[in-house]
């Protein structure tokens with residue numbers, strides 16, 4: 102039996118007087134797509150920050166494929182195959198699109214820096230392999246012709262896409278996406294849904310924070326609903342769709 | 358006992374001026390969240406101006422002092438409006454450092470042109486006779502200084518707490534965007550804080566003038582000690598600034614009296630590092646340090662300059678032919694050969710700076726300190742112990758790497774600003790060691806009798822041989838770095854510069870890369886320093902002092918940072934110009950300050966960027982390899 106991709110155990114985070122995340126526990130089965138939904142300020146982004154240890158949790162721990170992540174630095178967590186994309190795309194300005202994607206492969210590079218400095222053949226072959234892989238991914242996303250543009254010159258939607266490709270370059274086991282559909286139109290959202298399924302078919306587990314309900318209902322195997330820092334419901338999209346608590350807390354507030 | 362009390366009194370007086378400067382740093386940091394390295398220079402400008410008024414025009418010292426403070430205030434207003442505030446609007450924190458380093462260089466260079474390099478002093482406000490207090494001697498001027506510090510502390514406390522301007526200041530500090538939405542002119546407040554800080558510094562400089570001697574470049578000592586005081590007190594905390602200043606003043610005076618004056622500089626640096634490591638929020642402030650991610654850095658749109666993959670080899674061949682055949686053939690026997698050699702030596706050091714700053718985005722204001730370590734270690738070993746130059750160079754390298762590691766580990770987890778200031782303090786410490794350890798270094802007059810570089814009996818003692826040695830070292834350094842920068846190592850550095858948090862989330866070990874790059878930069882500086890000494894067969898503290906650090910900063914920015922090859926333009930320009938126009942030599946510092954400011958504000962991609970941009974516009978095929986992407 103494979104251990105779950107992600108297991109949150111009693112995660113809490115307090116910012117001064119605000120309990121942004123309060124005692125959250127959940128399990129993400131391997132190879133699934135889990136959607137994390139909830140109204141603005143529910144604590145979704147904070148939860149991602151706790152999982153990747155960009156902000157240390159006040160209490161609680163996380164297990165990734167059975168391994169305890171407590172106390173690991175963000176780069177060590179990334180090295181274990183847990184990669185995230187940010188809510189506002191954080192591409193690296195001052196680098197080209199292609200370089201941004203290649204940066205994603207950082208943890209996979211085997212040749213140490215001194216070998217690169219010596220222009221060693223092995224390092225160059227490795228680099229060429231990665232470059233081909235990056236170009237393939239960029240091509241799939243329709244960004245290949247922009248490969249040599251500075252990343253900051255891309256429109257916002259393309260930057261978010263670039264960030265996902267950069268994350269994929271890391272060959273993650275678990276991908277955390279924070280509102281990837283924000284700012285996309287309907288066709289683009291449909292393309293994104295296809296892309297998420299393709300990523301899932303590639304054996305990668307996905308946790309996605311999303312406000313776009315059609316996307317969530319279309320791709321998620323499991324939905325976790327957050328409100329005011331707590332989990333208020335968990336289930337399949339269909340179950341969540343008819344859960345009165347969720348409709349009350351989430352949809353109700355959307356109308357207001 | 359009495360003696361100790363006397364020393365403490367001296368320390369309190371020193372501490373007062375540190376406190377005044379620290380108050381200025383705190384003020385500017387609160388409002389603009391930037392560190393103004395030119396702070397100390399305003400003290401000296403005001404003091405020098407007072408001295409001129411007093412000595413040449415017989416203006417009474419107090420009246421002259423007031424005029425000088427007013428003039429300095431106006432000067433600060435002009436520089437603030439033309440440089441500092443525009444910089445805040447468009448530059449990230451690390452570039453603000455470079456910009457204010459440019460201001461410091463500009464003010465020092467201007468003072469050098471106007472007042473020359475001799476030191477001077479002022480006469481006391483109320484007579485030279487000290488007061489006897491229970492067997493202790495207190496200079497009357499000391500009472501003026503203490504009084505001024507008290508008044509400034511009180512006034513700024515009232516100003517911040519009670520007045521509308523004070524509230525506006527605080528609003529700017531906490532949330533500039535919200536403040537501007539509330540109708541507070543953020544730019545005006547930033548300017549006001551800059552001018553107020555300069556005026557406080559100027560007042561301090563004038564009142565301190567009679568109890569100390571000063572010259573055009575004393576300002577940077579004030580900047581560094583004032584800043585250390587601010588950090589010790591907790592930057593942004595006004596009372597902490599005063600406490601930090603007094604603490605630092607007393608501690609360094611005691612150290613100077615009971616150990617040696619060299620030790621007092623070292624103590625200041627050690628105090629700074631200790632506070633940064635154990636209590637980054639300061640000894641006297643309760644508040645937590647502001648976190649890196651709370652205030653969003655302005656996202657700078659830098660031009661991305663890359664050499665195309667196919668054109669790279671072609672350019673490399675052209676460059677190699679020029680370096681190994683063209684330049685030596687053209688310049689052999691001419692007076693410019695020596696300039697060419699110096700250009701190559703300094704370029705090696707600036708390359709290190711480029712990797713550190715241009716790629717990884719870390720600011721260093723102490724690169725010449727590593728050149729001094731490399732240069733002095735190798736030459737002392739060669740002169741006094743007859744060690745082969747190559748071995749001495751390696752020993753210097755080892756010491757430099759050790760120093761770099763200690764400093765990087767100490768400041769690593771903190772914001773860029775602390776590393777920058779630690780490097781400046783480090784540079785000044787090395788300066789005082791090279792001057793002070795006279796039995797080893799020959800002191801201010803320099804170390805003579807250094808042999809030329811030699812390997813296995815082959816001496817590089819003619820200009821041509823020296824040139825080829827440097828060309829070889831440079832080619833190796835460039836080759837290694839070009840290999841590193843085009844692979845994952847270089848990308849990781851650029852990612853760290855752009856967004857350290859996102860870089861860490863992709864698995865890049867940010868502290869480790871910062872350490873590596875700091876060591877690379879220190880190592881190149883050290884090697885360059887050793888070669889410098891062996892080439893001149895002479896080394897003096899001013900050849901490898903802090904002014905050189907600041908000048909190399911200018912060379913880097915002017916040439917084009919983050920491009921490896923670009924800085925060569927800056928190095929060549931700033932090395933050749935003073936040689937070609939000898940009479941202008943005294944304008945060298947002024948000029949490099951001016952260039953630093955103009956380029957960091959208006960031409961951030963440097964000469965290299967401008968050239969490659971224009972070449973691209975010409976659209977020729979030969980020049981297409983330098984692609985500038987808008």
Ligand SMILES: Nc1ncnc2c1ncn2[C@@H]1O[C@H](COP(=O)(O)OP(=O)(O)OP(=O)(O)O)[C@@H](O)[C@H]1O
Pocket residue numbers: 116119121139140141142143144145146147148188
């Ligand atoms: N660094 C921080 N300091 C203080 N409070 C914070 C911090 N980060 C988040 N919060 C607070 O925590 C709560 C949860 O914020 P979070 O960004 O996680 O919400 P979210 O669910 O991602 O919302 P959205 O849908 O708008 O992205 C909010 O009340 C927010 O103000």
Ligand SMILES: [Mg+2]
Pocket residue numbers: 145146147188279
């Ligand atoms: Mg969010």
